[in-house]
Amino acid sequence: MDRSDVVIIGGGVIGLACALALIEQGRSVRVVDAGRVGGGSSHGNCGTITPSHAAPLAAPGSVAKALRWMLTPDAPFYLKPRFDPALWGWMLRFARHSTRSHWRRAAEIRLQILQAARDALPEWVERYGLDCEYDPAGVDYVFRTEKDLQDFGDELALLDDIGVAYERVDGAAYVRDEPALRDGVVQVVRFPGDARLRPNLYVAGLARAVRERGGTIVEECEVTAIEAGDGGVVASGPDGQFRGRDLIVATGAWSGRLARRLRLRIPVQPGKGYSITYSRPSLVPRRPLVLHERSVCVSSWDSGYRLGSTMEFSGYDSTLNRRRLDALERGAAEYLHEPVGPVKEEEWYGWRPLSVDDLPLLGRAPGHRHLWLATGHGMLGVSMSTATGRLMSELVCGLDPHLDPAPFDPARFA
Numbered sequence: 001m002d003r004s005d006v007v008i009i010g011g012g013v014i015g016l017a018c019a020l021a022l023i024e025q026g027r028s029v030r031v032v033d034a035g036r037v038g039g040g041s042s043h044g045n046c047g048t049i050t051p052s053h054a055a056p057l058a059a060p061g062s063v064a065k066a067l068r069w070m071l072t073p074d075a076p077f078y079l080k081p082r083f084d085p086a087l088w089g090w091m092l093r094f095a096r097h098s099t100r101s102h103w104r105r106a107a108e109i110r111l112q113i114l115q116a117a118r119d120a121l122p123e124w125v126e127r128y129g130l131d132c133e134y135d136p137a138g139v140d141y142v143f144r145t146e147k148d149l150q151d152f153g154d155e156l157a158l159l160d161d162i163g164v165a166y167e168r169v170d171g172a173a174y175v176r177d178e179p180a181l182r183d184g185v186v187q188v189v190r191f192p193g194d195a196r197l198r199p200n201l202y203v204a205g206l207a208r209a210v211r212e213r214g215g216t217i218v219e220e221c222e223v224t225a226i227e228a229g230d231g232g233v234v235a236s237g238p239d240g241q242f243r244g245r246d247l248i249v250a251t252g253a254w255s256g257r258l259a260r261r262l263r264l265r266i267p268v269q270p271g272k273g274y275s276i277t278y279s280r281p282s283l284v285p286r287r288p289l290v291l292h293e294r295s296v297c298v299s300s301w302d303s304g305y306r307l308g309s310t311m312e313f314s315g316y317d318s319t320l321n322r323r324r325l326d327a328l329e330r331g332a333a334e335y336l337h338e339p340v341g342p343v344k345e346e347e348w349y350g351w352r353p354l355s356v357d358d359l360p361l362l363g364r365a366p367g368h369r370h371l372w373l374a375t376g377h378g379m380l381g382v383s384m385s386t387a388t389g390r391l392m393s394e395l396v397c398g399l400d401p402h403l404d405p406a407p408f409d410p411a412r413f414a
Ligand SMILES: Cc1cc2nc3c(=O)[nH]c(=O)nc-3n(C[C@H](O)[C@H](O)[C@H](O)COP(=O)(O)OP(=O)(O)OC[C@H]3O[C@@H](n4cnc5c(N)ncnc54)[C@H](O)[C@@H]3O)c2cc1C
Pocket: 009, 010, 011, 012, 013, 014, 015, 032, 033, 034, 035, 036, 037, 038, 039, 040, 041, 042, 043, 044, 045, 046, 047, 048, 049, 050, 221, 222, 223, 224, 250, 251, 252, 253, 254, 258, 271, 272, 273, 274, 275, 308, 309, 310, 349, 350, 351, 352, 353, 374, 375, 376, 377, 378, 379, 380, 381, 382, 383, 384
């Protein structure tokens, strides 16, 4: 049986960031993934690093909006009408968290980890030689209607209050300076503290850094059982058995399923999103854009171009929905002269690991000494990855944490 100090189940951005931070603390680490590393939600996401997204999804009115949009299959936020007791139970708990006071408190907590991660990212890129097209130039939110701009006012006031810097740019002036955009922009809100990278390259860089520093990554090896005792933990599946002093479950949207085998209830549901990747059009926006009325994110890199987004609650549905993919292109065409690139390279979906309070679960699994959870990052796993890795390494190694871990403690759901 293979043995290491820490076994990490799941090789997405979160599992790999935990692995790297633990190696820095002198621990031997083995990452085990059911597929290829970075093959889950970490693969085709938009790659934006966004303290500007501090306000949680669990917000006043968000459940009512989801219910209203149930009959609009290409809406950006969609709840598929179907019988799924786990999803409806999750929705109910999500609704209970969608209060004004939770919204504010969760935004403050999320900003702490987002900012810590954002601050650490340039150093990680440098130290580990992560060749991932990292660009710290910020992210711009584009508004074409006064109504949407006004509706965003509440969130902007919250962000301002908790210390997220932003600038308002007049729409016409912005379009003069950004030839990729069509006329008709009312205003742009720029978040200069945001950044972007190419996520698949980021994951590949993290995996390489783990291997170069002596960590082991085992791919195509699904873990189907975990036995946790006082002496350590054993993870096993049809293709192997792995023993560790400690074990971290970092299986993203699959975490609830794996945890059920340990009789742990983790309120995490897959929040399905889509992206389309193209070769780079001749005219691309200089910074990543959030096309606000259509909730479409536009990311361009030297190596390509991507439209992404939508939030669909349809359980573990693994089909590519044509209507929702088309909605990305239609939405982008309202804002951009060249909404798509010359060659369509990939159509993709990913399951975001969404917790009911939209805060990640980071810490010891309730009732287990050597079993840890690092999951539930929702829309922000890439953005929170470096700080998550560092915090998990501090907790597992018994060091003073650089962030207050209490709000992330999985025991809040026990
Ligand atoms: C359309 C879209 C756009 C997004 N844009 C952004 C963005 O711009 N910025 C941002 O910060 N975030 C973004 N996200 C969210 C981000 O992608 C996720 O939060 C993040 O990837 C979660 O990482 P993870 O490591 O927890 O999960 P994953 O990347 O899903 O990794 C989990 C891994 O666990 C493995 N696994 C599962 N079960 C088992 C098992 N039983 N045994 C072994 N291995 C197992 C899987 O194979 C997988 O590789 C976006 C997501 C989507 C869908």
